[in-house]
Amino acid sequence: MPARILVAEDDRKQAELIRRYLEREGHLTVVVHDGRAAIDEARRRSPDLLVLDVMMPKVDGLDVCRVLRADGAVGRDVPIIMLTARSTEDDLLLGLDLGADDYLTKPYNPRELVARVRTVLRRTRSRAEGEVYRVGGLEIDPVRHEVRLEDELVEVTPAEFKILACLAASPGRAFSRQQLLEHAFGFDHYVFDRTIDVHVMNLRKKIEPAPASPAYLKTVYGVGYKLADKVVASDAS
Secondary structure (H helix, E strand, O other): OOOEEEEEOOOHHHHHHHHHHHHHOOOEEEEEOOHHHHHHHHHHHOOOEEEEEOOOOOOOHHHHHHHHHHHOOOOOOOOEEEEEOOOOHHHHHHHHHHOOOEEEEOOOOHHHHHHHHHHHHHHHHHHHOOOOEEEOOEEEEOOOOEEEEOOEEEOOOHHHHHHHHHHHOOOOOOEEHHHHHHHHHOOOOOOOHHHHHHHHHHHHHHHOOOOOOOOOEEEEOOOEEEEOOOOOOOOOO
């Protein structure tokens, strides 16, 4: 299904190449070359997906992501793919916490970007039709993008929500850290395992009555993590 895609890339040759590849896929593509224009176009056109270069003049891609998520111009259900020449762990964690859905490190093949766009759109559209997941007193609603614990709203970051929703879709199933990166964020290359560990640690502080003895987010030693398929009262008290 064609999508409205906004591409913000200050390298004009690269931006034109991206536009051609996306339009070949049938997508309606608008290209801008700085962060200020990206914010204005996103507010004007309400795109289905954004491709943002991190290093842009006027306003960088991370700040574009922060502004659009904060003012509601781009809803949490609208995916964002970041393009960056920087690949440090801190950059990755910051981008994910600001609401990025995927990260592509330069240099990259435009065909890989098209594949990422396809995957992210498919994942986003399937989430929009998803059910509400419940385990014990924990409730994850992919449509409303909400997490509740004992009917109380829990504030989580976009990255934390994606991990939790991925685990909640298959309660009891153990996911490796790499699987969580691929399922939750669409990464098909190796990044930092600690990215997942940091988010799980923060999630436990928010949803676990006793984070040191988790009832919901379980560690599977030698594998990764899983969401408990059931929680007895004594575990959650």
